[in-house]
Amino acid sequence: MRHLAIVAAGIAVTVLLTGCGAGDAGQRPAPKSKSGTAVTPKSVGAFEVEAALKNADPAPYSAHITSESYLGSTLGLVMTGRMNLNGSAPTGKMTLKTSDSAPEGQAVNAETILLENATYTRTLDDDGTAGEWQRAGLDSAGAGVADYGAYAQLLLDLGPKAQKGSEEMDGAPTYRLSGKLTQDHLRAVDRRLYDRMRSTGTEEFDCDVWVNEVGRVVRFEQWMKASGSSAHNVVTLKNFSAPVPVSAPE
Template identity: 75%
Template sequence: MRHLATAAAGIAAAILLTGCGAGDAGKTTAPTSKNGTSATSGSVGSFEVETALKNADPARYSAEITTETYAGSTLTVVMAGRMNFNGPAPTGKLTLKTSESVPEDQAFSMETILLEDASYTRTLDDDGAAGEWQRTGLDPASTGLADYGAYAQLLLGLGSKARKGPEEVDGVPAYRLSGSLTQDQLRTVDRRVYDRMRTEGTQEFACDVWVNESGRVVRFEQWLEVSGNSGRNVVKLKNFSDPVPVSAPK
């Protein structure tokens, strides 16, 4: 547990900055439905996932997002907020906080504002007091990030082996796709993930995507390795709506 918070922050940052992290850690548990048991085809209403993705509204939208980050099997960081998608880059406001499993001297709480060309982050203390905002510029040439739907399309391209069938996610009918994606597959879809994989020598990573009838991804799971630390991110998206305004802090 010595460097748990540091590892967790790196894993969380992977998904925060890229829209999806990358790694070659093996799956340790099977994805489950809301009642804790693996869902099977036919357990909920079925639909054509290809048609749903093809007909998904291309307009910008927002969604509530919650990401649970695990180091091994231990929950370490929870990220939550509302994000805008289908733009040049994801934007939004998020909070990140370590779980009770993280030692007190490694715990942190912070909030982040993501813009298309920069991110702003500040720490929060136990009393809710905030530190100074710190700006980090983003390379405009690499801000064209893929959304989760692009990953669903990649998994569809793997053929029948990736099609796991209909499942229910928080009471919503969805279709689950599962498989491993390679460096080359990510090269033209998500350049940041591709560059990160090349830097760390990662050849492929595993992920699962659940798509609803409207072609929106409602759940995303990834198994990754960051700086030698194996982890998992579980992303949940709900309450889809119009884009929300996001601006730099004053």
């Protein structure tokens, strides 16, 4: 279990910061809201997404993040917690839990602390008992990881075809951008995923982002194929506030 928790922590960093890691672009299902219902374009609260991204506050901030990773239509891993973004490197605290469909012996229930130079992870038992913290270093590629705003800008740069219009999410106006991103797009923005795409021969993947009125990405979706199966990552961000303290466990 302890080894699986360390592996899961690595998955968490990969999904949250660089998306899936392998395969060709997969077929995309219709975008879903957090309630599971389809998100449809609305004219209410329309705004200029280019201006929103341009004028977004560059100062560091934190957000509550939930990440769901699917293999096909099966939910595999759920991560939730608060992350600091827009700083020199993302930091935060997350809990990781595999779905009930995880094979026996491969289930993970753990928490991880992400620092600029390392992650700390420990297992959590159903009775609340926690294991010992295990430290794992981050490779040097992590320093160049982009935040979701960079993905939004990549999609915006694709031109009018990527601009899908205003949509309401959680009762607030957002603007949806959608398109295919290639290795070349990520070369200067997300070096870790760029290297993984090159090593696996992945040419492109489908990506959607939803941007709010102040230029923050509130939802990120990605579709790829891994080991011949379609993979889908869904990341939601909310409750934006000032950065929160994050330190190594004692």
